[in-house]
Amino acid sequence: MNAIRANRTIIFLVVALVLASTAGFFAATAIGVGTQAPTLTTTVNVATGPQGPPGSPGAESCPDGSKFGELVINHPGGQTKILTCIEN
Numbered sequence: 501m502n503a504i505r506a507n508r509t510i511i512f513l514v515v516a517l518v519l520a521s522t523a524g525f526f527a528a529t530a531i532g533v534g535t536q537a538p539t540l541t542t543t544v545n546v547a548t549g550p551q552g553p554p555g556s557p558g559a560e561s562c563p564d565g566s567k568f569g570e571l572v573i574n575h576p577g578g579q580t581k582i583l584t585c586i587e588n
Contacts, residue, residue, distance in 0.1 A: 540569030542586050552587060 562568055562585035569586040572579055 540567055540586055541572060542569060543572040543574065 566585045566587045568583070571582045571584050571586060573582065
């Protein structure tokens, strides 16, 4: 009897996890996360340099003279990709 009760609890937890994961997926899809494709890809080798001008928040509001794109940063551990505003 205890084995049935334990299995019932595990099944309930698995079903709850699946439902929560599905809800998160649908919420991300509805919000449109990750729907914009980059218009430019730039690769940078990590070093020190001057900081660029601050921009307003949001991917679609890049400052004049720059556009939205993918920035690839090479570093000893591999590569990191960032979607950001890139100066023309």
